[in-house]
Amino acid sequence: xxxxxxxxxxxxxxxxDVCVIGTGAGGAVxxxxxxxxxxxxxxxxxxxxxxxxxFTQREDEMLPRLFxxxxxxxxxxxxxxxLQGRNVGGSTVHNLCxxxxxxxxxxxxxxxxxxxxxxxxxxxxxxxxxxxxxxxVKPIEEGQLNALNRIVRAGAQKLGWSGLVAKHNREGCIGAxxxxxxxxxxxxxxxLVTYVPRASAAGARIYANARAERIETVGxxxxxxxxxxxxxxxxxxxxxxVTAKVVVLAAGAVASPDLLLxxxxxxxxxxxxxxxxxxxxxxxxxxxxxxxxxxxxIPQSYYVDQFIDLEKDxxxxxxxxxxxGFPVLTAANMPGFGKSLxxxxxxxxxxxxxxxxxxxxxxxxxxSGSSPAKPTIEYALTPDDRAQLGEGLxxxxxxxxxxxxxxxxxxxxxxxxELRPGDDLSVLARRGVREGEIGLASTHPQSTCRMGGDPRSxxxxxxxECHEVPGLFVADMSVFPTSLGAPPQITTxxxxxxxxxxIAARWDELGA
Amino acid sequence: xxxxxSTVLRTSRRGFLGLAGASASxxxxxxxxxxxxxxxATGAGAAPFFDARATAILTAIVERMVDTGEPGAxxxxxxxAIESIDRLCGGLDPALTDPLPLxxxxxxWGPYVFDWKLARFTELAPADQDASLxxxxxxxxxxxxxxxxxxxxxxxxxxxxxxxxWPLIGYxxxxxxxEGGA
Numbered sequence: 132x133x134x135x136x137x138x139x140x141x142x143x144x145x146x147x148d149v150c151v152i153g154t155g156a157g158g159a160v161x162x163x164x165x166x167x168x169x170x171x172x173x174x175x176x177x178x179x180x181x182x183x184x185x186f187t188q189r190e191d192e193m194l195p196r197l198f199x200x201x202x203x204x205x206x207x208x209x210x211x212x213x214l215q216g217r218n219v220g221g222s223t224v225h226n227l228c229x230x231x232x233x234x235x236x237x238x239x240x241x242x243x244x245x246x247x248x249x250x251x252x253x254x255x256x257x258x259x260x261x262x263x264x265x266x267x268v269k270p271i272e273e274g275q276l277n278a279l280n281r282i283v284r285a286g287a288q289k290l291g292w293s294g295l296v297a298k299h300n301r302e303g304c305i306g307a308x309x310x311x312x313x314x315x316x317x318x319x320x321x322x323l324v325t326y327v328p329r330a331s332a333a334g335a336r337i338y339a340n341a342r343a344e345r346i347e348t349v350g351x352x353x354x355x356x357x358x359x360x361x362x363x364x365x366x367x368x369x370x371x372x373v374t375a376k377v378v379v380l381a382a383g384a385v386a387s388p389d390l391l392l393x394x395x396x397x398x399x400x401x402x403x404x405x406x407x408x409x410x411x412x413x414x415x416x417x418x419x420x421x422x423x424x425x426x427x428x429i430p431q432s433y434y435v436d437q438f439i440d441l442e443k444d445x446x447x448x449x450x451x452x453x454x455x456g457f458p459v460l461t462a463a464n465m466p467g468f469g470k471s472l473x474x475x476x477x478x479x480x481x482x483x484x485x486x487x488x489x490x491x492x493x494x495x496x497x498x499s500g501s502s503p504a505k506p507t508i509e510y511a512l513t514p515d516d517r518a519q520l521g522e523g524l525x526x527x528x529x530x531x532x533x534x535x536x537x538x539x540x541x542x543x544x545x546x547x548x549e550l551r552p553g554d555d556l557s558v559l560a561r562r563g564v565r566e567g568e569i570g571l572a573s574t575h576p577q578s579t580c581r582m583g584g585d586p587r588s589x590x591x592x593x594x595x596e597c598h599e600v601p602g603l604f605v606a607d608m609s610v611f612p613t614s615l616g617a618p619p620q621i622t623t624x625x626x627x628x629x630x631x632x633x634i635a636a637r638w639d640e641l642g643a
Numbered sequence: 644x645x646x647x648x649s650t651v652l653r654t655s656r657r658g659f660l661g662l663a664g665a666s667a668s669x670x671x672x673x674x675x676x677x678x679x680x681x682x683x684a685t686g687a688g689a690a691p692f693f694d695a696r697a698t699a700i701l702t703a704i705v706e707r708m709v710d711t712g713e714p715g716a717x718x719x720x721x722x723x724a725i726e727s728i729d730r731l732c733g734g735l736d737p738a739l740t741d742p743l744p745l746x747x748x749x750x751x752w753g754p755y756v757f758d759w760k761l762a763r764f765t766e767l768a769p770a771d772q773d774a775s776l777x778x779x780x781x782x783x784x785x786x787x788x789x790x791x792x793x794x795x796x797x798x799x800x801x802x803x804x805x806x807x808x809w810p811l812i813g814y815x816x817x818x819x820x821x822e823g824g825a
Contacts, residue, residue: 187817187819188817188818188819189804189817190800190804191727191731191800191804195731195734195735200736200739201731201734201735203739209789307818308818309817309818315819363734364734364735364736365736422813424813424815426814427815427818457814458803458804458808458809458812458814459799459800459803459804462799462803463796463799463800467780468707468708468709468776468780468795468798469707469708469709469710469711469773469776470710470711470712473709473710473711473712473713476803476812477711477713477811477812478812479812479813479814480812480813480814481813501738502738504736505736505738544780544788544792545780545781567785
């Protein structure tokens with residue numbers, strides 16, 4: 132059962148075997164698996180329960196509904212936009228459905244350097260298989276590639292770059308293209324239409340508009356979650372108290388460490404909120420002679436992995452991805468104003484964009500801000516990461532021009548660079564990427580409650596259980612020991628599946 | 644002529660720059676910068692966020708920010724752009740929006756201080772308004788730049804979310820399944 136507390140009103144007092152905080156790729160999976168295993172489960176989700184009928188495909192309505200801080204969350208210096216979901220289903224409701232397993236070299240690094248010897252591809256395979264089956268992961272068919280993705284593929288092939296048509300979690304997609312604003316057709320197999328209903332059907336009691344604000348322990352074990360009923364604008368309307376034998380924290384890599392810090396828990400290592408990786412990205416816009424309507428069709432199908440070789444170096448590299456936006460987001464990401472901005476915007480239908488997404492070593496932090504709704508995110512690129520993003524900018528321009536663009540624009544906020552076929556692209560490398568000079572975006576914050584074998588340098592163990600607080604598990608992207616270097620939803624879900632099964636298997640001990 | 648805010652009149656140029664540079668609340672506008680895409684999911688029917696004077700300044704700013712030069716472009720005042728921005732701001736956490744009225748006043752009186760013009764922003768010719776805004780965009784003071792982007796993106800949000808503007812850029816609009824469709 133999914134209860135919208137705004138509509139029900141009043142306070143919430145609940146008791147359960149397990150309290151799950153968050154309904155994204157981690158929380159929804161954990162809730163469904165634990166409920167299916169016979170545990171009584173209460174789920175708290177601070178966002179609202181929006182469904183397909185609410186997804187109007189309009190930016191002015193959907194961005195504030197689906198994103199933290201109305202789509203305006205960013206790092207403290209304003210340099211990086213951090214897009215995170217704030218609704219039942221979390222970021223899986225707005226993501227673009229790339230479905231990758233954890234790269235083997237990343238798992239190897241986690242085993243070798245972070246003491247997570249259990250995390251082998253073989254050990255994770257059953258979790259991956261279950262998640263992929265439940266999310267209906269399958270290859271994108273050739274006929275589903277839209278003009279944008281065909282352009283990027285053509286550019287990559289012309290340049291001899293490595294790339295692939297990815298797998299995705301869609302079923303019956305009609306290619307409307309509004310994935311980032313929520314799927315109006317329930318074709319996207321987000322948590323909203325997969326694991327959340329499964330959890331509900333298995334008996335989990337799911338509460339929307341329920342913000343967890345503190346986890347309390349009894350005898351050193353996590354036993355109680357306190358919070359508030361919150362309106363869309365954060366106004367607190369009622370109190371929440373859930374008593375449980377186990378708490379699964381899956382509020383995302385910003386809210387999860389914030390909640391641990393506010394609770395004064397699990398931070399003997401000093402690592403809660405640290406090691407923040409963002410997968411920061413920069414983009415270049417390309418303009419073509421003919422309308423391509425890049426915003427129609429599946430936004431991201433093709434994936435260029437020429438510039439990342441995790442076997443060779445699991446710590447660095449970047450990938451190129453097609454990207455598109457609707458008018459407001461597109462305008463906001465282009466430089467200038469008035470006629471100078473319109474000069475680009477009038478060619479919106481002829482525009483295609485590519486972003487370079489960095490497998491970053493830069494490590495930022497999350498600390499508690501003035502309210503639970505506004506944690507402070509700090510992040511600065513290392514010189515090497517800055518250099519890689521600078522190269523990424525060049526490669527974005529290169530692939531667009533190879534794909535037929537007649538001009539490309541690197542959208543520096545001041546003095547953007549416009550280039551045409553035959554121009555020397557090294558001007559982009561020389562100018563490079565610096566925070567505050569060009570837009571940076573992140574949709575994959577991670578690693579702020581990292582797993583590890585050593586309690587002195589990590590927050591949780593290989594099953595996400597906090598070293599210092601028995602019965603308190605973390606099951607979201609914050610457990611990644613390092614940057615993942617790939618789209619994260621399948622890894623997040625598979626690790627949560629594994630965590631949930633571990634909890635269920637140990638219930639005699641944990642539930643005592 | 645509306646009386647200028649006393650805080651502005653009482654400050655010298657240096658003092659005004661200090662006001663702009665040191666305003667912690669204005670710095671919060673940084674949070675509005677990149678996407679400027681939010682609207683109140685609730686709050687319909689709430690009192691207007693901007694008062695009449697602030698609305699007039701906002702309207703003048705939006706008109707320059709989204710000027711296309713196209714004769715057929717819908718005028719800002721003929722759309723619901725300003726209403727959309729007002730609704731957006733009314734639905735956001737006050738920590739994000741409290742600085743906005745101050746930012747509008749700073750832009751309004753900016754020509755006196757930054758541009759050496761004896762006129763408020765709303766009294767300038769369009770070309771001079773553009774020049775004034777460009778001073779904010781390219782300022783060496785981060786706070787001014789951040790305020791510029793906050794206001795710019797509010798303007799973009801208000802205008803380019805209007806259905807009437809979409810034909811200008813060839814955007815076909817939503818593809819919602821017809822009511823009762825499969």
